[in-house]
Amino acid sequence: MGGNESAFSLPLWASVLVAAGAGAILDAGFPDRDWWFLAPLGVALMLVALLGRSLGTGLLVGLVAGLSFWLIHIYWITLYLGLVPWFALGGLQSLFFGLGLGLTALVLRHGPRLWPSVWGRVGLVPVIVAGLWTAREAISAVWPYGGFAWGRVALSQSESPFGSLVAWVGLSGLSFILVWLSALAVQLLREPDLAHTLRAAVAVGAVALVLAIPAWPTLPSGTTRLAAVQGNADAGLFAEYSPGQILQDHTSATLPLIGESVDFVVWPENASDIDPTRSAAAAQVLDYISTEMDAPLITGTITQPEDTYFNSSLLWEAGRGAVDVYDKVHPVPFAEYMPDRAFWRPFAPELIDLIARDYGIGTRDNVFNIDGVLAGIAICFDIADDQLVQEMIDSGAQLILAQTNNADFGHTDESVQQLAIARLRAIQTGRTVVNISTVGSSAIITPNGDTLDSLPTFTAGAMVQTVPLSDTITPAMVAGRATEWLLSGLGLAGLALCLGAARRHRR
Template sequence: MWGSERAFSLPLWASVLVAAGAGAILDAGFPDRDWWFLAPVGVALMLLALLGRSLGTGLLVGLVAGLSFWLIHIFWITLYLGLVPWFALGGLQSLFFSAGLGFTAVVLRHGQRVWPGVWGRLGVVPVIVAGLWTAREAISAVWPYGGFAWGRIALSQSESPFAPLVAWVGLSGLSFLLVWLSALAVQLFREPELARAVRVGVALGAVALLLAIPAWPTIQSGTTRLAAVQGNADAGLFAEYAPGQILQDHTSATLPLLDETVDFVVWPENASDIDPTRSAAAAQVLDYISTEMDAPLITGTITRPEDTYYNSSLLWKSGQGAVDVYDKIHPVPFAEYMPDRAFWRPFAPDLIDLIGRDYGIGTRDNIFDIDGVLAGIAICFDIADDQLVHEMIDGNAEIILAQTNNADFGHTDESVQQLAIARLRALETSRTVVNISTVGSSAIITPDGQTLDSLPTFTAGAMVQTVPLSDTLTPAMVAGRVVEWLVSGLGLAGLALCSAAARRLRRS
């Protein structure tokens, strides 16, 4: 109802219903549906549901919106871990969502007093709202246990005309801009005294302004020819297979390429299920591939130097063995290792005990020098970690090799969600990204975000392509995390001002 101009609010029951629907709409903006234009719509509906809400009811609306979004978005977890981890992770992320939208409700309610002019309300409040959203994404991406950098609104835009903006402002900056558009639309809705033509003009002008920003140009520094092999191996975490079967599958998929001339061959995460640094038989297989291809081989495996297991990538050369090793820096908690096992075990002992092997956290750099080509190495979840991507580029990586194993997730949305991240990383870094999986989705993505080659899921095959190298530094890579800190700081500062205004109002 309207109590006065700019005082629109829904009854609480209606706000809850709108929030529930908004979460589902936001998810529809992500792959596999990839209706990217629905992501800002979902955000706008969440903000609409918050109008007139207090902090307490804003927390409730935010929790409902978060549960609706997250329980749909990561339903693929249930395929191999079941309902308890799905609801636990979705519930944790929904608590972040609840806090973020609860604080946003305070800004939407009291920002009108802090910035009373119409252009202040249109110019400042959307910035504060978008800054708070970005801060919530930034915190949940790194905390707890290294965070969960999935589901950021920027990741819905890999196929949208807004995607090239990521080279200028990074993933956090793109999230900020998208939420800013949604918040601006809601604020325009709250200004009925403005002529409709003015409101429509402002909204369209904001969209046009973002779309007018040109794509960052990529300067090619060279080329390399590579073969990326998808073995279609049953490589799931709990799959039952004979030792060496995954290695055999990737060997078989590589054999048809022996007449090809390439600079290197890349296999996915855990493509050698037997550690060739400890098995002479596995080492002999890798030597054979490297010799016959006359090229180095990059392969994933599980290593165990001393008493710690690592999810590792090896740079293998015939006759020399592993000349470089990268150990995964961001192993996934509750999947690749069990943090605080003694604390969590009483809640679900059977489930916790399924994770019988804890992977260590790698300490080596994520760059391979492949006969003069510097390649950034990302193992699975690493590709979602902003800091690791920045470290690659700081190490002068000219190409990114993203090795992954999606076998646990079948035909769910997980693999295409991960591929979307890889596509945005190509644009953000201005680098070719080779996303190579045991079962798919595998693709070679050029620095302009185009798919150069791809493989059908659950089909053995290989991509053999000459791809561009680049040492271009995009503004996003130069700025590092500065954009994230800046816009998050604006959001938190605006929240502090609105909270102070709320306290003054209560005292009066």
């Protein structure tokens, strides 16, 4: 191909159509469909749509791909919140998507000129493309307002053969690998001078090499027996219930367990709709459960220690009350608090005013010591936050309790998307993850990603299981965010070189 920008390029209208279809195909790789093999195909089609594109047309193609993916992927927002928040969040994420793919178009256009040898093009261009994708995911996961760490390509692979790689490279590393394989396939198609058999051998060899990496062995350091209770409580944002009803639902679902020998009981986020630290009646209920089960109780509730509300998880012991508290560190913007309320309110005053109570940002650590068992605590979207997961493992967590309230999202894909994140976190950290919801999807995931137990959605019940504990530190947790920085840095450095090549070409 030499100095040619591309051996293949679609007309702009065709690129836009391919990008729109590619976004839908990428979404189909995620739960609920969970056709994981479609995720890298969707990425590859997006890259095909970018071939021969300039920055401007690449931005357009990327924006179309982003809108197609995001508006399908988070359609669950519309169930209670309507179209405006759906378009707002989907539009913001699509802007990130568009910018990332627009810059990727420059790499696909000028990279082959910068690295003119066949193996330079095949070896380096896919790495730069994958690095840019990783950088875009990394930025949108933390910015603005703490970011939205949803929809990363890696999250489509919770049930795939590639899923075990997260123990080695983390979520960002897995996204990099999947996009690299997609970009490699596209780049090989652009190399007509290579024999068909050689191109196929390189593509198949790359996939085989990745899949040959063995799962990281997780050695148990002990066991604990727990009861995780799903109360099937109507705990949605706009649900109508009498005070104490959600607490009663979880109490009723726990009473049949009396007589079971467990080390602790865990309830979901918001399982006590009355703050037991301020209500003697609610405290008596928790004392009763803890006494009858002869075990501590971990429950979610809304606390107000002074003038600030917190979405909290309590470690409750009969007669002692809340012996430890975790306040959610990453409350969800535009849902649990309204950032820059005065600025945003004129755009949609009725929607903004729905968020009448702003939750504070917690400052406590996210690990409970439950009679010697160190449990990492994640409240709802906390499980998607890389830094919070890193902190609980650094603090010695031997298992993870992921408490959530999915009642707002009904039978949509949101709860299974969140469960997929929990499954990947189990593999990544080498820890049992107990994903317990008010309504589902609730499951206990072992460190190798298997489902030990689960509950039907919108059904009251409990999971009582003896689960492994672990002190194993996986390579992903040793490296932490350094993997993300390294891979993103490769992409950005390659982009800078391509921008330099573009300027020289224009001159």
